[in-house]
Amino acid sequence: MANDYDIVVIGGGPAGYAGAIRAAQLGKRVLCVERDKLGGICLNWGCIPTKALLSNAHLVELIKQHGKRYGYNDNGQGEWDFGQMIGRSRTVAGQLNKGIEGLFRKYKVASKFGVAKVVAPGKVQIGGETVTCDSIVVATGGRPRPLPGIEFDGKTVITSKEAMSLPAQPKSMLIIGGGPIGLEFGYFYNAIGTKTTVVEMLDRIAPGEDEEVSAALRKSLEARGLVIHTSSKTSKIEKTATGVKAEVETPSGKTTIEAEVLLVAIGVTGNVEDLFAPGVKVEIEKGHIKVDRANGFVTAVPGIFAVGDVIGPPWLAHVAHHEAVCCVERIAGHSKRTVDYAIIPGCTYTExxxxxxxxxxxxxxxxxxxxxxxxxxxxxxxxxxxxxxxxxxxxxxxxxxxxxxxxxxxxxxxxxxxxxxxxxxxxxxxxxxxxxxxxxxxxxxxxxxxxxxxxxxxxxxxx
The missing domain is CATH 3.30.390.30 (FAD/NAD-linked reductase, C-terminal dimerisation domain)
Known part of the structure; x- marks a missing residue:
């Protein structure tokens, strides 16, 4: 008896939906299972809506700093609507979400919404239903890693998801992490008038970049008013009646920073909890699924593959996309496609x-x-x-x-x-x-x- 599908893709983010569409283009019967919204974190709560907010920030800066030079003068009467900024970014995300639904219809990719669990090789449980397939591609993505000692509450201690949908603009924000996510939100909130501080444990912000670029970026952001502490770490954080209070160890000594909101942007852990039944011996290490990247992203269990953020860094949507396409092409018998990890572009969308x-x-x-x-x-x-x-x-x-x-x-x-x-x-x-x-x-x-x-x-x- 034939299986229900050739390939079941678990996750509908940049890896999952791209892999599902490419597999369908290659003639495979494909099911994509998503527990939330098609597009995943990137489209709905990450890459795309954040860039809408950053476009707002750039416009604010352009008018405030250069408006007169361009011939614009509002005589100090202009106002910016924080709620409208947030609303526009959500609208952009919604439009793209509908676009993926249309692409699934075009390429005849089946989709189901629910929490998936791999109960055996070739068997995926979705709620009370079990489907069978030849191959399983896990593309469940990742989520922000919490700071030890203080858990996310979605209001005072937040992730990037809450940072782009706060009900009101905070007067102050403390950001832990000087990588792309921390810097992008630091740039946005600073630009619209929130007193913003970034704390980075390493000796420079954007530590993955060329040292000359990191130094130039810091100089520029600080000139805009962003407060940055490098070679620094929080030794104590506590919630207060008005937000949070953090004790920060800096090269010049300890300092106390109080803010309405604490955004933690220190990395990503894979979404692997309750994904596999006990008998499915997929290897998981430090919160990420181990795969053979050189041989089609196969896990320790034949027929089960994994791609994207769930397999570890680099946590980039474009890397996840290419991994998924490469994976399903290998499954379909096309062995030439590879992912060249030596030529991965990295972008930080500050100004x-x-x-x-x-x-x-x-x-x-x-x-x-x-x-x-x-x-x-x-x-x-x-x-x-x-x-x-x-x-x-x-x-x-x-x-x-x-x-x-x-x-x-x-x-x-x-x-x-x-x-x-x-x-x-x-x-x-x-x-x-x-x-x-x-x-x-x-x-x-x-x-x-x-x-x-x-x-x-x-x-x-x-x-």
Whole structure:
């Protein structure tokens, strides 16, 4: 007797819905099971609605800081509606959620809503129903990791989910974690007038980025009013009648910070609880499912696969998407598709934005590469000058012998858009010469990429 489905995908986020659609395109009978809303955390409570809020913050800053220069003057009468900002971001998420439902109908992907449990290889229980299949792809994602000693309550101690749907704008906010999530919310709330403090345990914010970029980002955010403590940690946190009070150990000594709201952004743990019956011996380590990434993301149990945030870092929606597509293509017999973890773009959507791919300068030197570096500031870019967005630079790292692009690091208003060109350049093994000779349209921000490559060889004509 044939199984109910060829593939059951558990989870409807960036990994789950992409994998389900691709499997259906390949002729597979697919069921996608989601316990909440299609699109998962990313579309409904993460990547997309946060960018709507950040667009609001950029508009606020643009008008407050540069309005007069652009010819706009409200004589101090303008007001911003926090509730409307939140409402717009929820509307954007809702539109995309409906879009996935339409794609499922188009490609004939079946979907069920409920909590799924793998009761045996090839058997998934959804509520009181059990379905059978040839392969199971687990894409249940992750959730914010709590700070030891103080649990989330959704009101005073919150995750990123609550941070984008607070009923009222807080007067003050303490953020633990200086990575992309902490910095993006720090930028947003600071821009709209909330007194915001970020505490990072490591010696710099955006610690995964090139050191030069991290330093430039900190300088910019602090100039905007954001308070940042690095090489710091909370030694004691307690709830108060008005919010929270935290004792923070900084390089200059202990300080006490009081805030209405505490946002914890220190990492992600996988959604693995009650996912597998006791007889299903999938290996779980430190809250994430162990898989063989090089061989199609198979777990320790044949026929059960896992992709996305549930298998651990990097916790990025675009990585989850590519892992899922690669996984189902392998299941369908297409063995060529792989995920190149050496060429993963990273983006932080503050203003200025930060984006990177490949090796940092420090990592390139540590790996033994002889390198050439090209930098080009946006202050010398005509399009940036016209837009009044001259902060930041493009930094490219090339191998000295062959001129191959080893890494790219950008900070500036268009950084998260420009990085795609450099991801493609690395994927195609482009050299500095090829980037210079690729004609970039004028006037555009992208000319800074060409000029940075030219700086590495002494060919840039605008600096």
């Amino acid at each position: 200025p934005g930060v984006a990177s791919v490949g090796l940092t300068e420090k990592a390139a030197r540590a790996a033994g590469h002889e390198i050439r570096i090209g930098r080009f500031p946006f202050q010398f870019n005509g399009r940036a000058l016209a837009a009044g967005e001259t902060e930041g630079f493009v930094k490219l790292i090339f191998g000295a012998k062959y001129g191959e692009l080893l890494g790219a690091h950008l900070i500036g208003v268009q950084a998260t858009e420009l990085i795609s060109e450099l991801v493609m350049a690395m994927k195609l093994e482009a050299t500095e010469e090829e980037i210079i000779h690729a004609m970039h349209p004028h006037p555009t921000f992208s000319e800074a990429v060409m000029e940075a490559a030219g700086q590495a060889t002494g060919e840039s004509v605008h600096i």
